[in-house]
Amino acid sequence: MGTNDNDVWEKTQASPEFQALKKRFRNYAFPVAALSLVWYFLYVILTGFAREWMNTKLFGHITIAFMMGVFQFVTTFVIAWAYDNHSTKHLDDESDKIARKVEQELGK
Amino acid sequence: MDSTTLSTVLFLAFVAITLFIVWRASQTNKKTTDFYDGGASFSGFQNGLAIAGDYMSAASFLGIAGTIALFGYDGFLYSIGFLVAWLVALLLIAEPLRNSGRFTMGDVLAFRMRQVPVRTAAAVSTLVVSIFYLMAQMVGAGALVSLLLGITEPGQKNLIIVGVGVLMILYVTIGGMKGTTYVQILKAFLLMTGAALLTILVLMKFNFNISELLGAASENSGKGEAFLQPGLKFGKDIVDVTTGNIDPVKTLWSKLDLISLGLALVLGTAGLPHILIRFYTVPTSKAARKSVNWAIGNIGAFYLMTIALGFGAAAFISRASLLRGFKVDANGCFIDAKGVAIAAGDNACLNADSLKTLDADTLATVKLALQPVDTSGNVAAPQLAEFLGGGHGTTGGAVMIAIIGAIAFATILAVVAGLVLASSSSFAHDLYASVIKKGNASPEKEVRVAKIAAIVIGAVSIFLAIGAQTLNVAFLVAIAFAIAASGNLPAVLYSLFWKKFNTRGAVWAIYGGLFSALVLLVLSPNVTGLPTSLIPLGLDGTGFRMDVFPLANPGIVSIPLGFIFGWLGTVTSNEKNSAKYAELEVRSMTGAALGKAAVH
Numbered sequence: 001m002g003t004n005d006n007d008v009w010e011k012t013q014a015s016p017e018f019q020a021l022k023k024r025f026r027n028y029a030f031p032v033a034a035l036s037l038v039w040y041f042l043y044v045i046l047t048g049f050a051r052e053w054m055n056t057k058l059f060g061h062i063t064i065a066f067m068m069g070v071f072q073f074v075t076t077f078v079i080a081w082a083y084d085n086h087s088t089k090h091l092d093d094e095s096d097k098i099a100r101k102v103e104q105e106l107g108k
Numbered sequence: 109m110d111s112t113t114l115s116t117v118l119f120l121a122f123v124a125i126t127l128f129i130v131w132r133a134s135q136t137n138k139k140t141t142d143f144y145d146g147g148a149s150f151s152g153f154q155n156g157l158a159i160a161g162d163y164m165s166a167a168s169f170l171g172i173a174g175t176i177a178l179f180g181y182d183g184f185l186y187s188i189g190f191l192v193a194w195l196v197a198l199l200l201i202a203e204p205l206r207n208s209g210r211f212t213m214g215d216v217l218a219f220r221m222r223q224v225p226v227r228t229a230a231a232v233s234t235l236v237v238s239i240f241y242l243m244a245q246m247v248g249a250g251a252l253v254s255l256l257l258g259i260t261e262p263g264q265k266n267l268i269i270v271g272v273g274v275l276m277i278l279y280v281t282i283g284g285m286k287g288t289t290y291v292q293i294l295k296a297f298l299l300m301t302g303a304a305l306l307t308i309l310v311l312m313k314f315n316f317n318i319s320e321l322l323g324a325a326s327e328n329s330g331k332g333e334a335f336l337q338p339g340l341k342f343g344k345d346i347v348d349v350t351t352g353n354i355d356p357v358k359t360l361w362s363k364l365d366l367i368s369l370g371l372a373l374v375l376g377t378a379g380l381p382h383i384l385i386r387f388y389t390v391p392t393s394k395a396a397r398k399s400v401n402w403a404i405g406n407i408g409a410f411y412l413m414t415i416a417l418g419f420g421a422a423a424f425i426s427r428a429s430l431l432r433g434f435k436v437d438a439n440g441c442f443i444d445a446k447g448v449a450i451a452a453g454d455n456a457c458l459n460a461d462s463l464k465t466l467d468a469d470t471l472a473t474v475k476l477a478l479q480p481v482d483t484s485g486n487v488a489a490p491q492l493a494e495f496l497g498g499g500h501g502t503t504g505g506a507v508m509i510a511i512i513g514a515i516a517f518a519t520i521l522a523v524v525a526g527l528v529l530a531s532s533s534s535f536a537h538d539l540y541a542s543v544i545k546k547g548n549a550s551p552e553k554e555v556r557v558a559k560i561a562a563i564v565i566g567a568v569s570i571f572l573a574i575g576a577q578t579l580n581v582a583f584l585v586a587i588a589f590a591i592a593a594s595g596n597l598p599a600v601l602y603s604l605f606w607k608k609f610n611t612r613g614a615v616w617a618i619y620g621g622l623f624s625a626l627v628l629l630v631l632s633p634n635v636t637g638l639p640t641s642l643i644p645l646g647l648d649g650t651g652f653r654m655d656v657f658p659l660a661n662p663g664i665v666s667i668p669l670g671f672i673f674g675w676l677g678t679v680t681s682n683e684k685n686s687a688k689y690a691e692l693e694v695r696s697m698t699g700a701a702l703g704k705a706a707v708h
């Protein structure tokens with residue numbers, strides 16, 4: 001890999017388009033990952049330390065703990081779908097554009 | 109035809125079909141390096157199924173259903189961590205990893221670092237995690253066989269472990285990644301179909317009313333309401349034997365242990381090498397994202413179905429039979445795992461009532477025959493299948509137990525093949541090609557080494573699994589997850605997202621996390637201090653003990669330590685390579701020059 005190639009990578013990294021793409025990715029992925037972990041551990045901590053409340057019956061034999069567990073599945077599905085949607089709409093085209101440009105310059 | 113014969117026939121059919129598929133796959137391999145990534149040509153959907161097939165081990169299928177059947181709610185709680193973990197893989201790891209690596213976890217870790225130390229660390233960690241996980245699966249295979257087929261002779265059990273080992277070596281050496289992927293796809297399909305069939309049959313008994321299913325389960329479990337509440341297995345309230353009150357300190361430890369387990373599950377998945385290399389089998393980061401989403405759909409649906417399987421088993425199968433491996437036939441008589449009636453004196457049919465009429469001596473012999481064989485509930489799913497098919501002794505019951513037994517074997521085979529592939533790839537690509545040959549090995553030579561490594565790793569794990577048969581499967585899986593979360597995950601995350609991260613940081617993160625997890629495990633009640641430990645404490649409370657760390661799961665301490673070691677190593681070293689980081693960042697975000705190897 002020559003110095004020329006290094007220039008291409010560094011120039012691209014410094015470009016406003018790339019910085020905007022990186023920011024758009026991180027501003028979505030980082031907080032969503034953090035929030036889903038917080039939500040999961042909130043559930044685990046409640047099952048450990050707030051048992052009485054978690055054992056409150058909602059209807060029949062279904063308790064808050066059971067519903068919250070099922071809700072963890074629902075939120076996981078929704079987050080996965082939403083992230084894919086976000087990437088398709090806001091990240092894929094832009095990252096492809098930058099990739100093609102980089103490949104063109106590397107080919108020189 | 110009894111269920112054992114039918115199960116064997118079905119399993120042999122699976123072996124024959126998969127060996128044919130693997131051989132066909134090997135015919136379509138184009139490049140030598142297809143061994144590692146299957147030509148990177150799978151679709152997101154195919155890879156999603158393969159990920160599910162790679163991830164859902166027998167510990168998931170039989171273990172979680174069994175944990176729910178015995179401990180109710182806590183088994184369900186356990187399954188959730190295994191699913192939520194995929195969000196970390198989806199949001200932070202899958203796409204950048206696909207874009208910046210080629211064949212192994214070491215590719216990404218060593219991208220901007222000095223090759224020799226980082227690739228060595230990556231290979232060591234890959235081998236340690238994969239071998240612990242392999243041992244868990246193979247010990248599980250031996251246990252499963254003895255329970256399903258009523259084999260108790262150690263020689264026959266060992267033969268099964270050897271058989272599983274030989275098959276996984278064949279899959280990997282003949283089919284490489286492509287063959288292994290097809291086996292995993294087929295297994296995922298069979299597992300989902302089998303689970304769906306059982307789920308529908310269970311729910312039909314309750315008119316699809318979940319609340320009624322839960323009610324019946326809690327009633328039959330003998331635990332009452334507690335069966336539907338957290339606390340029977342994880343984060344228990346510990347009662348002080350002398351005062352009869354809850355011991356606040358021990359109870360707190362027990363609850364922290366629950367959180368520690370949750371941390372290892374949620375953060376370990378995205379650090380398991382055999383999962384990470386699956387992201388390389390698709391052509392683009394977009395396909396990697398789609399494959400994780402398909403995997404989340406499959407895995408989530410499967411764990412939701414285990415609710416029906418586990419609570420269904422609790423509702424229909426007696427607790428005695430779930431726990432002990434002995435069963436009750438249609439007339440209420442006790443039969444052993446082989447289906448032979450347990451007789452005593454002139455009682456041809458021994459049941460719960462006739463136990464009371466026995467004299468002390470006969471009772472003692474009978475009790476020996478009724479001893480717990482399995483306290484983890486691993487046979488809950490097969491027992492439920494037998495019941496749903498019509499019960500013991502019926503054709504329907506035999507067919508169902510045979511099908512579920514064969515699916516369980518298929519499950520184990522697909523997972524162990526993935527593990528052998530990950531570890532042999534890392535040995536050849538990280539250790540042999542980059543460390544020993546300093547990058548001067550031809551791809552042909554590298555793949556030949558990978559195949560030899562697959563045979564050696566397979567042989568070693570057969571040997572270890574035969575020796576480790578008394579170890580708890582869940583414990584071995586927990587070790588693998590704890591090491592992956594403590595060493596691999598910090599290193600991968602820092603590599604992808606932290607500009608300053610460098611060689612010393614990567615090496616310290618991996619070894620620091622790995623050794624913290626291992627040392628804490630050795631100093632935990634898993635190894636000494638309890639009657640159930642590896643080196644058991646005598647019943648009189650005396651014996652060797654070094655359990656200074658009170659938690660069974662090290663994650664809550666070792667995962668932060670992995671991150672701290674990575675940070676400390678980085679800031680105490682002056683090395684940095686901004687040009688390579690620019691390349692890594694642009695590649696990982698955009699997929700530029702994908703397929704064109706980065707020259708190190």
